[in-house]
Amino acid sequence: MPATALLAVVERDGFTESEHHGVAVLVDPDGRVIEAHGDVTRAFLARSALKPLYAAALLEAGLIELEPAHAALASASHHGDPEHIDTAVAMAAAHGVDEDALRCLPMRAPDGSARRFAHMCTGKHIALAAAARALGASADYWADGHPLTEVLRESLSAAADEPIRQLAHDGCGAVVFPTTAVGLARGFRRLAPDQQGAHRAVGDAMRAHPSLIDGAGKPDAVVIGETGCATKFGAEGTQAIVAADGTTAVVKTADGARRAGAPVALALLERARAIPAGTLERLHEPLGLVQRSAADAVGLLRPVV
Template identity: 80%
Template sequence: MRLDRQTGAATLDPVPTTELLAVVERDGFIESQHRGVAVLIDPDGTVIEAHGDVAAPFLARSALKPLFAAALLDAGLVELLPAHAALASASHWADQEHLDTAQAMAERLGVAEDGLRCPPMKAPDGSMRRFAHMCVGKHIALAAAARALGTPSDYWADDHQLADVLRQGVATAAGEPIIGLAHDGCGALVFPTSLVGLARAFRRLAPDAIGGGRAVGDAMRAHPTLIDGAGRPDAVVIAETGCATKFGAEGTQAMVAPDGTTAVVKTADGARRAGAPVALTMLERAGAIPEGTLERLTEPLGLLQLSADVAVGRLRPVV
């Protein structure tokens, strides 16, 4: 359902067809089920696997951050050091590393903390800082790009020049038109794509790609803990597999293997926990990452179900 922001009228879109993607088991009982949609493309962009309606538009939320960073680089609006390109792609947890990188990035790009749209969050010292917001890297990059365009005010607005730059960047990378927009939780814009479109866009982050996408992908692979935080799922997957991966709110996970094979998962219930395991399962099946990768990462990814300290079940992909 979508609401017209002026009239309040509701428009009902057809509910995309979903499939069962993963289950959570405990002592032989199925406790939870995660339905959704998932797609796997080969390095040439051909669909290898499709589960559910992978052509329907959806909001990838923070999984778009690497594509936004790449669009700004390709447009020549910003120059980003690798650590800063990683932070622009990140959804971090306000570790000191994140705060220090945000401070250095803002100083280098000439961006003031109080000019950012993202709300203040708690920093490691207990203070409330915009630099501690999980989306701050994206906002610093957007603010710097808006200044380069000569329109530094309200860089988050629907009608700002920057919206066209981001829309066109995502559309070009996805190979499909972008119709409409929405507003992310951090105050920035977010654009709809199909699952297949997002996969083809993420494929541009692979090591053999060119342009801004390659630069952003290299930055993500070089700085996994800036993307998510030490020990958290995206950081674990990047460090252990060489895949560039990014989650988005409400259950999106996009992941490109070193050879360019790309998986995208969107859970219908909005849960994050099924995304990386399902993506890794599909990449293993395609031979893009070594067999047994998911099994090796089961504990680091927090997929075990415990009784005290004894494993009695796990989250298991079923695609």
């Protein structure tokens, strides 16, 4: 990633052990850029951070209806906990989707079995399979030329307020589109409580069900539960967080590390007074930012933007 900035460092006993470079952007509730670090206009793949916007696209198109827990699972990258699998089973039954019709690969469930419902992306795949059927289209919802691909592209482009012409293929087997950091931030801010329609509904579902989004005690669940912000990480170091007032931060690390995303985004939101002062410090322990020697705290992952 060219034109990156130093976003965060990991310190131990006065030594800098690691540096996380990347891009970060903060937009206000009207979508205007407040802060930009690195080239925030260069397109990248936000991966699973796009899931809430996909779920909103399907709702917006009238292809499916999702109760809040199912909208949360469609936006999630979960850990195959019993809560996640039970919700996946109920969601698939509600939409008449067979587990074997999903393209995501089987993963190990808590009972030791290998199930597609245990895959972290199963909610998204259930929603896509149901939407494809509603379109009267073929069951291969993951195909580049599938009509559903255009539905997702058009909705994402409108939400991000930027043209999207390319596509790529996500690790779970679905398509993924490139966005810029500022475009993703403008799309994600539509999940804020002051918005209307499908995006607001998905944002409300995420805020109501934090443990479905990530897993109890995991970073996204911690941020949602402790701040009331809607947030989603994506593979290879993407993090998007929208505060209650619509101020939105997006971070993409160049090294693909997840651990810097939430603290950097929270630091930006705190500086903009979109979340209370001291929020990041309060979450040092829950987010695993404290570096230890046995039980002793000897350092910290610290944002520098």
